[in-house]
Amino acid sequence: MNVLQELRSRFRDALASLVADPVPFAEMVKAAQDSKFGDYQANCAMPLAKLRGENPRDVAGKIIAQLKLDDLCDPPEIAGPGFINLKLRQDWLEATVTRLVTDPRLSVHTPSRSKTIVIDFSGPNIAKPMHVGHLRSTVIGDALRKILTFQGHRVIGDNHIGDWGTQFGMILYGFKNFLDREAYSRTPVAELARQYRLVNQLGDYHEAAAGLPGWRSQLAERQRALQETETTSPATPVEKDARKKQLKRLNDEVAGLRDQVASGEKKLAAVDSDATLKLLALAHPNIATLAREETAKLHTGDAENRRLWEQFMPACLAELQKMYDRLDVRFDIALGESFYQPLLAAVVTDLQSRGLARESDGAICVFIPGVDAPFIVRKTDGAFTYATTDLATIQYRVRELHADTILYVVDARQSDHFKLLFESARRWGFDQIELHHVSFGTILGDDKRPFKTRAGDTVGLESLLNEGVAKARGMLETTSADFSSRPDLTESQRQIVAAAVGLGAIKYADLSQNRESDYVFSWDKMLATNGDTSTYMQYAYARVCGIFRKGNFDRTAIRAAGGSVSLATPAERALALQLLRFAEAIDSAAAEYRPNFLTQYLFATANCFSTFFEQCPVVKADTDDLRASRLRLCDLTARVIAQGLELLGIQTIEQM
RNA sequence: GUCUCCGUAGCUCAAUUGGAUAGAGCGUCGGCCUCCGAAGCCGAAGGUUGCAAGUUCGAAUCUUGCCGGGGACGCCA
Known part of the structure; x- marks a missing residue:
C-alpha cells in the first residue's frame, strides 16, 4: 500500500461534500515537512476556505468531521492557519510493517492500468567509442527502465543506435x-x-x-x-x-x-x-x-557500401555490448536508425500529401505555426534527416510496439528538436500517446566547462569506468575494515567489491542530481568515504548483513517464521515509517521520471538505519521478542536498500 | 536578433510542483568506540533564495522589468 495515496483517497471522499472536484485538494496531502507536525499533513483547507469564503480553520474542522481514517491515524490536529496534521497510529504502523516483512513487492502495487512504455536511451554512434557524453542517458534511462518495470508497466528499453548517419x-x-x-x-x-x-x-x-x-x-x-x-x-x-x-x-x-x-x-x-x-x-x-x-x-x-556496412556492424555492436555488460545495462530491443531507413520515403510523401510538409529552399520541411525553425524531413540533396527517422520511429513504436508512452532520455540541448518532433507527430495523427523528452544537463569539469581530459579531448567511457574502479580499489585498500584487516578476502572478491563501489559511485553521482541541471563531475565527491554517496548506502547494507552474519541468523528463516514487529523507540518507529514509504518513493520517481527522488529516499533510509543501529542493539536486545522484532526490521531494511539500489543499477555487497 | 534553461549556505546540490522556522552533503567547530562494521552517530555555526516591483492568507516556486551565466537557432545527430 502507498500510504500517501491511501490518505489522499480518504480525503477525496471527505471532500466530496465540500467541493465539486475534490481531486486537486486531495492531492494537497503530503508527507509532513517536519516530523514535529506528525507523519503527513493536508494543506487543502486554506485554498478551499478561500473558494468558499470561509475561515480556513473552520473548513479544516469540517473536513476532519467528514474524514474516516481513525483506523489509520490518531485524531487529526488543526495547526497554524489551517494545516491538518496527521500521525499514523502506532498499532496500525506495527501491523502494516509486519505485513511488509513478508511482502515480496515491498508494498509497491501494480498500477490498475499498466501502460506500454518505450524508453529511448543511450543511443551511441557506431564505430565511435562511447564517451562520457553517453553516460547520463545510459544510466538514467536504465534506472527508469528498471523503476517503471518494477512498478508493473510493460517497458521496452530501446537503444536507438546511430548506425546510418x-x-x-x-x-x-x-x-x-x-x-x-x-x-x-x-x-x-x-x-x-x-x-x-x-x-x-x-x-x-x-x-x-x-x-x-x-x-x-x-x-x-x-x-x-x-x-x-x-x-x-x-x-x-x-x-x-x-x-x-x-x-x-x-x-x-x-x-x-x-x-x-x-x-x-x-x-x-x-x-x-x-x-x-x-x-x-x-x-x-x-x-x-x-x-x-x-x-x-x-x-x-550502393552495393559496395552496403556490403561494407554489413561487414562493420557486428564488431561494432559487440564493442558496444562490452560496455553495456560492464555497466550491467540491458535493452529489450536495439533498433538503430538503419532499421527505419526503408520507411522514410513514405513518411515524407505522407506528410506532403496531408499538407503538413512542403518544399522550402529545395528541402522538404514541416512548419509549425509560431515556430520559425523548419523541421527538415528531406534535405536538398534528397537525403533524409534524423527528423524523418524520428517520425518513422514514432510510427513504428505506436503501430508495432503499441506504445502508450515514449520517453526520450536525451540531452537538454535537443529540446527544440523534440518540441518540433512531438508537435509534428501530433499533427501527423499520433495524438493519443504521451511523448516525453526526459532531458538532462551537461556533465561539467571542475572549470564548469563540459567535462574534458586535460588535453581537451572528450573522456572515453571505458577509461572513465576503469579509473572509477581503480580509485575505488585504492580507497578500499586504505579505508575498509575488511580489506585492510582481512587477508583472506580473495583477489576476485576484492575486484567484485571495487567494481560495485566504483561503478556505483559513478552512477549514483549522476542519478542523485536533479537530471535537469548540469552537474560537476568530481571523483573526490563521488568516491568520498562519507556523505551522500552510493558507498554510504552500500555500507549501511553491509552493516545490516554484518548483524546477521555475526549473530548467525538466517534471513529467510526470519521471514518464514512470521511474528510481529514492535516499535517501542523513536528510532524504530522512524525507520519503520521510512521503510513503509518505499512505494511512495518509487511512485514519485516514476511519475516525474526522476531517479533522484529514489536516491534521496535511500539516503534518508540508510540514515534512519544508522540511527537505529546506534540506538537499538539487535543481537544483544533485552528480550528474545525484541531481538526477533528488530531482526525483522533489519531484514526489511536490507531488502529495501538492496531493491532500491538495484533499481538504480547499483550493486550491493554483503562485506566490503 | 529569436527562442530556451538557469541564478538557493564558503563549495556541490535538494526543496514532494504555491505551504508552517528554505533543507542535505562537503568543509568548519564541539561531543560519542569496554558494546551488532566510527565508511557511522549526536549537536553548533553558516541565507535579504541575483536585484526590484507585482499577484494572495502564504512566493525559491507564478507575472513583469532589470543584472549575470549556459544552451539552441535550415539542410550534423
Missing part, C-alpha cells in the same frame, strides 16, 4: 583510402574509429584552411568596431544603455571569432606539423564532400 560516410571513405589492413584484422573497431577521426581531422583541416582568412578579417573588423564603440561617449542615459548592450555584443562576437580562429589555427597546425598527415591532406582536398557522397551512396543502396 554522416559518420558512416567518413568511415567508408577512410576504409577505402587509408585502411591499415593489419590493424583492422587485429582490432577492427579501433581501426574504424581511427578512420573516423582521421577523415574528420582532414576535413576540419581543409575547412580551417579555407575559412581562416575570412575569419581573421572578420575578427579584425569586429575588433575595430569594438574600439570605435569604446571611444564614443554617450550623452543621454538611453544612448549609454544602447552603448553598453552593443559593447557586450561586440565583446561576445570578438571572443567567439577569436575562439574560432584559434581552433582553426590549431587544426591547421596539427596537420602541418606532421608530414604524413600533410601529404594525406594535400592528396584529399575534397574529403568532406567525398565522405558525404559515401553516405549518400550507402543510403541510395
Whole structure:
C-alpha cells in the first residue's frame, strides 16, 4: 500500500461534500515537512476556505468531521492557519510493517492500468567509442527502465543506435583510402574509429584552411568596431544603455571569432606539423564532400557500401555490448536508425500529401505555426534527416510496439528538436500517446566547462569506468575494515567489491542530481568515504548483513517464521515509517521520471538505519521478542536498500 | 536578433510542483568506540533564495522589468 495515496483517497471522499472536484485538494496531502507536525499533513483547507469564503480553520474542522481514517491515524490536529496534521497510529504502523516483512513487492502495487512504455536511451554512434557524453542517458534511462518495470508497466528499453548517419560516410571513405589492413584484422573497431577521426581531422583541416582568412578579417573588423564603440561617449542615459548592450555584443562576437580562429589555427597546425598527415591532406582536398557522397551512396543502396556496412556492424555492436555488460545495462530491443531507413520515403510523401510538409529552399520541411525553425524531413540533396527517422520511429513504436508512452532520455540541448518532433507527430495523427523528452544537463569539469581530459579531448567511457574502479580499489585498500584487516578476502572478491563501489559511485553521482541541471563531475565527491554517496548506502547494507552474519541468523528463516514487529523507540518507529514509504518513493520517481527522488529516499533510509543501529542493539536486545522484532526490521531494511539500489543499477555487497 | 534553461549556505546540490522556522552533503567547530562494521552517530555555526516591483492568507516556486551565466537557432545527430 502507498500510504500517501491511501490518505489522499480518504480525503477525496471527505471532500466530496465540500467541493465539486475534490481531486486537486486531495492531492494537497503530503508527507509532513517536519516530523514535529506528525507523519503527513493536508494543506487543502486554506485554498478551499478561500473558494468558499470561509475561515480556513473552520473548513479544516469540517473536513476532519467528514474524514474516516481513525483506523489509520490518531485524531487529526488543526495547526497554524489551517494545516491538518496527521500521525499514523502506532498499532496500525506495527501491523502494516509486519505485513511488509513478508511482502515480496515491498508494498509497491501494480498500477490498475499498466501502460506500454518505450524508453529511448543511450543511443551511441557506431564505430565511435562511447564517451562520457553517453553516460547520463545510459544510466538514467536504465534506472527508469528498471523503476517503471518494477512498478508493473510493460517497458521496452530501446537503444536507438546511430548506425546510418554522416559518420558512416567518413568511415567508408577512410576504409577505402587509408585502411591499415593489419590493424583492422587485429582490432577492427579501433581501426574504424581511427578512420573516423582521421577523415574528420582532414576535413576540419581543409575547412580551417579555407575559412581562416575570412575569419581573421572578420575578427579584425569586429575588433575595430569594438574600439570605435569604446571611444564614443554617450550623452543621454538611453544612448549609454544602447552603448553598453552593443559593447557586450561586440565583446561576445570578438571572443567567439577569436575562439574560432584559434581552433582553426590549431587544426591547421596539427596537420602541418606532421608530414604524413600533410601529404594525406594535400592528396584529399575534397574529403568532406567525398565522405558525404559515401553516405549518400550507402543510403541510395550502393552495393559496395552496403556490403561494407554489413561487414562493420557486428564488431561494432559487440564493442558496444562490452560496455553495456560492464555497466550491467540491458535493452529489450536495439533498433538503430538503419532499421527505419526503408520507411522514410513514405513518411515524407505522407506528410506532403496531408499538407503538413512542403518544399522550402529545395528541402522538404514541416512548419509549425509560431515556430520559425523548419523541421527538415528531406534535405536538398534528397537525403533524409534524423527528423524523418524520428517520425518513422514514432510510427513504428505506436503501430508495432503499441506504445502508450515514449520517453526520450536525451540531452537538454535537443529540446527544440523534440518540441518540433512531438508537435509534428501530433499533427501527423499520433495524438493519443504521451511523448516525453526526459532531458538532462551537461556533465561539467571542475572549470564548469563540459567535462574534458586535460588535453581537451572528450573522456572515453571505458577509461572513465576503469579509473572509477581503480580509485575505488585504492580507497578500499586504505579505508575498509575488511580489506585492510582481512587477508583472506580473495583477489576476485576484492575486484567484485571495487567494481560495485566504483561503478556505483559513478552512477549514483549522476542519478542523485536533479537530471535537469548540469552537474560537476568530481571523483573526490563521488568516491568520498562519507556523505551522500552510493558507498554510504552500500555500507549501511553491509552493516545490516554484518548483524546477521555475526549473530548467525538466517534471513529467510526470519521471514518464514512470521511474528510481529514492535516499535517501542523513536528510532524504530522512524525507520519503520521510512521503510513503509518505499512505494511512495518509487511512485514519485516514476511519475516525474526522476531517479533522484529514489536516491534521496535511500539516503534518508540508510540514515534512519544508522540511527537505529546506534540506538537499538539487535543481537544483544533485552528480550528474545525484541531481538526477533528488530531482526525483522533489519531484514526489511536490507531488502529495501538492496531493491532500491538495484533499481538504480547499483550493486550491493554483503562485506566490503 | 529569436527562442530556451538557469541564478538557493564558503563549495556541490535538494526543496514532494504555491505551504508552517528554505533543507542535505562537503568543509568548519564541539561531543560519542569496554558494546551488532566510527565508511557511522549526536549537536553548533553558516541565507535579504541575483536585484526590484507585482499577484494572495502564504512566493525559491507564478507575472513583469532589470543584472549575470549556459544552451539552441535550415539542410550534423
